[in-house]
Amino acid sequence: MKNSWIQKASGEYVRQARVGVREMNEEHISREGFFGPASMIYHRDAAVAPKRVEGALSLRMAKMEHFNQLDENSDSGLPTLMLHNTEVRISLSRRAAAMPFLLRNIDADTLIYVQSGSGTLATEFGPLEYTAGDYLYVPKSISYRQMPSSETVALVVESIAPISIAEHTMLGRHTPFDSGVLGVPEVQAYDWPEQDEWELKLKQGDELTSWFFDDLPFDLIGWKGDLFPFRLSEKDIRHVNSERMHIAPTSWCIFESSSFLCVAFRPMSGVGDVEAEELPSRHRNVDTEEVLMIRSLFAGIEAPEFWHMPQGVTHGPLGEHRDFFEAYRKQVEAEGGKLERTFDAVSIDPFRRVTPTPAYLAMVSRYQD
Template identity: 35%
Template structure:
């Protein structure tokens, strides 16, 4: 997310402030972090007598936005027909609902594909075999893989495409390679009996290939998922959010970057999973107010109780463009002072993009225009 840069050297302090970030705030103040490189670069911490999001009005395209993706009711057999939610030159996000098995095969020739299963269960058939999937699964598909989803009934998928790019795992540094999740938990497809039965089905097989945003169709008189074996270091994999063990600190609220799951060329995908609340009496116990001015921030809410947001339910998405201060809702601030729970109870997918995102027609059709007012004091 970050990188080696020769920043202008600054070290200073003025007025009333805490000795350390995110801890022991001066009485009656709200901390605001201004940082570079998604919390990896230099930062300043300012202390205000009023909540930095306490605006009385917010007009213009920079306003925070929220979308209820549950309202996208139209099912699409092809992933390339799914409503577009957010996009830029490096990433394309769609929300895809299926009412049954895909009638055709798909192939993405533009970039790696990441499918997050919001609801439903079934089988993924691909060049490499079969993967069983369920809600909470990330399904990683390398560019060029031929694949087909066969859910058992309804399914809803958040698709995150690394346009003209690829996914990698983050460097976990001093934590070591087995922290957060051990790579051995990643499951690859199997060429089992169910896969062989799928291979044996007769008929014609159209493959819908997306390249440069356009779809071509290649039709085979046999099932092109006909490989009899494979080996190597490149394959689809599955990771469930329940297998993610987030890092936590009893004395310091860690930034979202600590929860990075996948890296791409110009964006990251993070996962918020249940974790213990900070127990130190001086530590901030909720996301802090911040200016993350180098990245747009997107959160898709999958399941649980989203403690930093009010009136946000599973299947909704929030979008905070870079360039303004944001942070917890007023209700979350009040709850922090009387927090009785020992741990969070939420699963959410976060997408941080270095390049500005455009809102697609799908998201615009299900926007909650009152979201910008949810920070107003009640």
């Protein structure tokens, strides 16, 4: 979709979008994430949540404490599917014990974000140690075995379209991270206890096929190439920020495929120009869904939560949440301090509508518990 230089306006508005809008109740409507055609609209009143919703479409919020399903106790032994479309599957994983099998995703690349816990992702290329805040990428068709050393909670994204590291080409090759910081598996002979047989699960969508071997099929003595699993620690992400402008979160895109973006929200200092800092923004993303695994919210509130913001639906803090944030901002300004953005989350933004599963809707229904 092409942007146009023919831009029109009517009524009250600001010349520079997102700057000096304090009392104007700005809402950002944009196509294709934040980089397609966009309009800023100015409401008379502050945003409020709907009084009542009839029908399935709504902003969905859930607490991670309501996700109790251990992978090892499920029928498949795999993570629990939460939201999906024909191209992207988003699951939650809670695993305490090592997978008793090896796993190969036949259909899709896998991206795992570790929210808590630690352990080893033993890939056939070699082990990748992981801890909270790590992204683990496993290309389609490469086998692995997750072996937690402490109970591990993770977001698991499967994408039929290949996942790649997002390029921000105008910013040079070393932002938002240098490829030198990636953890790459070193070949290692796994000294796991002998077993009568080894099971390799081949996963196609929901369908599983098991191949059994007398000897462990992870027997590599070497590898080379540009197709391999790796680890990225969120601590190594060096976000682009601005002193004078709140920049769009798609600037913090870390991974992408033709069917979704993965945006890493990391704590950072706010915009120095208070007239230009208008986060959190009221907006509607016309062409992207947002599925957010959250660690902490604004104003430093720890809140492990899992949200779904459907495309085209206005969001950003509404009602009391907005009031709370405004009070926090005024307090920081009155004290002469600098606003810190403490929102800490990973957002998976599929380009096509995702459907929630009963497992996710059950978590949503318990939000007020």
